[in-house]
Amino acid sequence: MRDKTHLEQIERWANFVKNNPREKWKPRLNEIINAQYEIARRFYNNLEKTEKGRIILKRLMAERLNKK
Amino acid sequence: MIRGIEDRNILDKFAENFCEIVEKHVKYIVVSGFVAISHGRSRATEDIDMIIERMSFNDFEKMHNELTRKGFICMQSSKIEDVYDYLDKGDSIRYVEREDMLPPEMEVKFVKDEIDKLQIKERKKFIFTGLDIWFSSIEMNVAFKEELLKSDKDMEDAKHLRIIYKEEISEKQIEHIKRMIIELRLKK
Numbered sequence: 389m390r391d392k393t394h395l396e397q398i399e400r401w402a403n404f405v406k407n408n409p410r411e412k413w414k415p416r417l418n419e420i421i422n423a424q425y426e427i428a429r430r431f432y433n434n435l436e437k438t439e440k441g442r443i444i445l446k447r448l449m450a451e452r453l454n455k456k
Numbered sequence: 457m458i459r460g461i462e463d464r465n466i467l468d469k470f471a472e473n474f475c476e477i478v479e480k481h482v483k484y485i486v487v488s489g490f491v492a493i494s495h496g497r498s499r500a501t502e503d504i505d506m507i508i509e510r511m512s513f514n515d516f517e518k519m520h521n522e523l524t525r526k527g528f529i530c531m532q533s534s535k536i537e538d539v540y541d542y543l544d545k546g547d548s549i550r551y552v553e554r555e556d557m558l559p560p561e562m563e564v565k566f567v568k569d570e571i572d573k574l575q576i577k578e579r580k581k582f583i584f585t586g587l588d589i590w591f592s593s594i595e596m597n598v599a600f601k602e603e604l605l606k607s608d609k610d611m612e613d614a615k616h617l618r619i620i621y622k623e624e625i626s627e628k629q630i631e632h633i634k635r636m637i638i639e640l641r642l643k644k
Contacts, residue, residue, distance in 0.1 A: 391547050393547055393548045393549065394563070397561070412556075416559070425500075427465070427467060427493055427494055427587075431494060431495055431584055431585055447622065448496070448620065
């Protein structure tokens with residue numbers, strides 16, 4: 389349920405991308421996206437460190453294998 | 457928390473610094489996409505969503521001034537009366553750290569009903585995320601994603617959280633929250 393400021397922000401960002409060179413926004417955007425994947429990966433690294441975490445990890449892996 | 461200082465990336469720093477300031481003034485929760493990402497979902501989100509308890513103008517002014525002093529910029533307005541007006545009317549406000557408005561970005565809004573109040577009351581920190589941040593409970597996240605949001609992405613997030621917290625999750629609580637969502641959000 390997004391409100392009006394979300395749409396305003398999409399418009400603002402689209403204009404920023406349109407009106408600025410790629411070098412100005414792309415590195416920062418990459419950094420933010422990479423950070424999100426790092427946070428996701430850290431969760432799995434943390435799971436590996438405890439017995440309870442390793443049980444959860446097994447369950448997640450089993451689910452992933454079931455999907456294929 | 458299972459994490460060393462050296463692990464902190466740009467988003468960790470942004471989120472934890474922001475949350476640390478807010479917590480001094482009001483109770484908050486981080487909800488939605490960032491909860492899923494923090495729990496290992498490999499996907500991206502455009503912003504971090506935060507819900508805070510309702511505050512008087514004077515209390516909000518203190519928090520906003522501290523955020524501003526520490527480098528956060530509100531994108532809606534530089535005039536605090538206007539910023540508060542957004543919140544008061546039920547809209548969100550957005551903070552970034554940079555003058556050029558580049559992300560990351562924190563979306564902040566006031567609690568809007570009894571469900572949000574309950575979300576804040578039952579907020580949790582999750583050790584495996586390695587983040588010193590208050591999140592809405594897993595039951596809340598699952599209920600919202602399955603009952604209200606319902607996109608493919610949300611249903612996958614809910615399934616992922618259900619697998620992780622299989623032993624701890626309360627189905628009774630999820631059903632209770634879903635009933636609240638129907639009453640307070642869907643019937644209106």
